[in-house]
Amino acid sequence: MATVDAETGGVGGKGRGGRVGGGGAYYEAEELEERRWRSWLVPVIVVASVAVFVGEMYVNNCPDHFNSAGSCVARFLHRFSFQPLRENPLLGPSASTLEKMGALEWNKVVNQHQGWRLITCIWLHVGVIHLLVNMLSLIFIGIRLEQQFGFVRIGIIYLLSGFGGSVLSSLLLRNSVSVGASGALFGLLGSMLSELITNWSIYSNRAAALLSILFIIAINLAIGILPHVDNFAHIGGFATGFLLGFVLLARPQFGWMGRHDLTPSSQVRSKYKAYQYVFWVVALLLLIAGFTVGLVMLFKGKNGNDHCHWCHYLNCVPTSSWSCDT
Template sequence: MAAAAAAARYDVEQGGRGGAGKYPPPPPEQMYPQREGETEWVPWFVPVVVAVNIALFAVVMYVNNCPAHAASTRRGGAGACVARGFLHRFSFQPLSENPLLGPSSAALQKLGALVWDKVVHEHQGWRLLTCIWLHAGVVHLLANMLSLVLIGLRLEQQFGYGTHCYMNYSSQYMPERPALFLNLNRRSRFLAVRIGVIYIVSGVGGSVLSSLFIRNNISVGASGALFGLLGAMLSELFTNWTIYSNKAAALLTLLVVIAVNLAIGILPHVDNFAHIGGFLTGFLLGFIFLMRPHYGWMQRYVRPSDIKYTTKKYLPYQWALLAVASVLAVLGFAVGMGMLFKGVNANDHCQWCHYLSCVPTSRWSCGK
């Protein structure tokens, strides 16, 4: 999914609109001159997030200490802990309790899992943030971190790499304006920070929606934040529509991937409300943080000097989308937070919404 969307953006930044048009496209990547002091963009946010999640999982397992906390009355006693022989204190809870190879729910609650009662009645709003850094088990952790690498790493690379290429190419033909392109390069690095903001805020948005609908279960995981990145990729495609060549392919690929992942969320024990909340948050934030100069403005550096080009960096529709998304994002968080801390049960206002998170079938049932 991320590769297909990135391929469309890469095609635009290398040639633009399928190579058609009267303006010369930038040269191939290997022809970019390497100026002294310049380095290719190296992603840092995604690797840091992956490392933090792995480290925190180790901390949770240390606190969990299955052999010491296993009840003696449990069938099999402490020996029921999975891999106790070589993991010792870090061994997993019995598979009958946690089939994902992870800690107990008590350990997760202790370290910041999302629990509606604690958020609302004990005023522990910080759980809306901490829960996105915890995982229910090794299987859960690996699935989310693999998704983060496939989605986030590509997104971070593209936003740093594209501007850097234009800087090199333009600096070759316009050496008298190096300061402008150095500024573009610094801006590309700042875009990685924006992706971090989208990731974290989307995770919180997913936590808010989850808390409004789910009261009796705990929730952990980075899935809401990951869906936020998917939503941001979709809105980035819309707001930067003019710089894409394979628009239909990129849009179709994103929609299929999003639909499939949301469909998986209707299985039991999956918090699809966190997915939906994260996706909607990321979708709005993409319009705000990932707006890029339109195709005509970017091409002005490679056009002949006697040809007129637009002086507007962004198109009116981009500003309109940014304004609408900003208003909706602020209102959404304000209303959601207000309802949550007032103890409102969103299920009372939407009788069918529980089917968005779990659809009962003959093979499984959905707990209340």
């Protein structure tokens, strides 16, 4: 069983003031009021994920099944009690229950034509701990992003990033059952990075924001090389969200109209820069190419490891303390 988790964070310090000048003079543009949306999508996702987990435990019904690994945990919960800790230390259902509920498994996706698992696995979680970590991470970064960019764009990034993580995981992990929202969460994290890059000029503490995001990314990807963590879902989700950030999260920048007979306030306008259009086109082309190649390879039954013999080290690094084949 491959589990996923992500601890993510946010960045701040965005400044809307822009310095413009002409004819030997300059002035500081007034800070513009930024539209903020009410966040409702993220709370809905959290509630839905909790509801799905309750459904997992209802279907699992540990007390009604003999288990050689030991007795059920928290038996006072009756059919909602957890599998023995030796089987699932994260306080959750069995692998067979997750598989029944729509977990990601290569054989079922490719040979049994159950492509819907590429989406349903995003809503499943291995246990209470896994669910808690992912939902707290989603609340921490998702609400901020939704307030700034709206539910449509953040919803697209969340779902497509989760889907992208599932595709890459299926291509490179063929003998595991994988679930979790971490691919989607890494997509939001990736979009934060690309949003910072494409909107670089409106940030007042750019270096601090960039270092914060890069540090969080490095820590989470490092966690992913532990056994039983689906780091391919992390990487696929992050790459998808990173590219989507250039497409969906670009903001107009301040520009100079070039007429010095106007008042300062009328000489400032917002517009997209040329480099933002370049990022938009390149990112969109890479997204289309990546999904096309990935899905064609997946449903033709190709093994991604045949084309990347070292990629397995991105998912798990064997040490004297654990084996990646366990």
